[in-house]
Amino acid sequence: MATDYLERGALAGVAGGLVYGLFVATVGNAFTAGLETFEHSHGGGGPVVSELTTTVASVGGGVLWGLLFGVAVFGMAYFFLEPAIPGSGATKRLALAGAGFLTVSGAPWLVLPPQPPGVEQALGTETRMAWYAGLMALGALVAVLAGLAYRRAEGRHTAVRLGATALPLVLLAVPVALAPANPVHGDVPAALVAAYRWTVVFGQLLLWTTIAGVHAWLGDSEARATDDLDYPTTAD
Amino acid sequence: MQDDTDTARATDSVYDRIERARASLTGPQIAIAVALVAALGFTLLFVQDPMLHDSLHNFRHSAGITCH
Numbered sequence: 069m070a071t072d073y074l075e076r077g078a079l080a081g082v083a084g085g086l087v088y089g090l091f092v093a094t095v096g097n098a099f100t101a102g103l104e105t106f107e108h109s110h111g112g113g114g115p116v117v118s119e120l121t122t123t124v125a126s127v128g129g130g131v132l133w134g135l136l137f138g139v140a141v142f143g144m145a146y147f148f149l150e151p152a153i154p155g156s157g158a159t160k161r162l163a164l165a166g167a168g169f170l171t172v173s174g175a176p177w178l179v180l181p182p183q184p185p186g187v188e189q190a191l192g193t194e195t196r197m198a199w200y201a202g203l204m205a206l207g208a209l210v211a212v213l214a215g216l217a218y219r220r221a222e223g224r225h226t227a228v229r230l231g232a233t234a235l236p237l238v239l240l241a242v243p244v245a246l247a248p249a250n251p252v253h254g255d256v257p258a259a260l261v262a263a264y265r266w267t268v269v270f271g272q273l274l275l276w277t278t279i280a281g282v283h284a285w286l287g288d289s290e291a292r293a294t295d296d297l298d299y300p301t302t303a304d
Numbered sequence: 305m306q307d308d309t310d311t312a313r314a315t316d317s318v319y320d321r322i323e324r325a326r327a328s329l330t331g332p333q334i335a336i337a338v339a340l341v342a343a344l345g346f347t348l349l350f351v352q353d354p355m356l357h358d359s360l361h362n363f364r365h366s367a368g369i370t371c372h
Contacts, residue, residue: 070325074337096366103365115358122361129348129363136344144337147325151316173368182368185361189370196370197350268368 081138084279107186161280167211175207187254
């Protein structure tokens with residue numbers, strides 16, 4: 069039963085990961101390499117692996133990134149949270165995908181936006197990791213509160229209900245206001261930084277929606293149980 | 305808030321799912337699944353070892369991971 073969910077989550081994750089791997093192969097690798105031309109040479113010499121290794125490993129990393137989300141979010145979290153997530157069918161999956169995006173990327177990026185290579189940040193790596201982790205926790209909390217608000221506003225006018233659901237997002241302003249300043253310096257033009265950031269955002273959205281779509285397409289357990297009637301029912 | 309057990313069963317809740325997982329999965333199974341996910345996440349996000357770090361350089365920039 070639970071392994072059924074895990075299997076579907078992993079399948080959806082691999083599908084999303086393959087699409088995202090293609091995105092890294094076609095856009096990510098070339099864009100990053102292009103941005104590197106603005107990079108000052110680091111004191112410690114160049115990268116320790118060849119460019120080909122980075123290219124191939126990064127595409128593989130993209131596939132694993134999708135697998136990770138598929139297993140953790142659509143395999144595990146979905147099993148437990150299915151009764152609580154608003155909507156049904158594809159809407160339900162998209163709601164979970166939205167929550168996942170907010171947790172993993174959306175909320176942390178408000179304080180620590182994606183930085184192109186060659187941009188030095190004032191905050192140390194350790195500090196940034198701690199902030200990133202904290203913001204992920206806040207993103208998850210906001211997503212849960214939004215789900216609860218949606219439930220509480222049941223029966224109200226649609227506009228009121230959507231407003232109530234969006235209200236917890238206000239919480240995200242708190243860390244933005246409190247975060248330490250993180251001045252960056254680098255020679256990448258501002259417009260190019262903006263293009264890079266939005267490319268990253270749309271890349272992650274592509275990954276999440278692909279996983280959600282494939283997961284919806286794979287169907288529910290109930291539907292699968294009736295489909296699989298020609299198998300002997302010896303599962304339990 | 306006390307839910308009527310019959311209603312809870314019929315409507316299915318998060319609590320039911322936890323119970324179901326407890327009944328159908330063993331401790332080691334859960335431990336292995338959680339460990340695998342943690343290992344994958346850690347490798348992609350936080351490992352600073354130069355070999356692996358540089359290999360995933362383009363991926364990290366493509367995914368907007370700023371942990372380096």
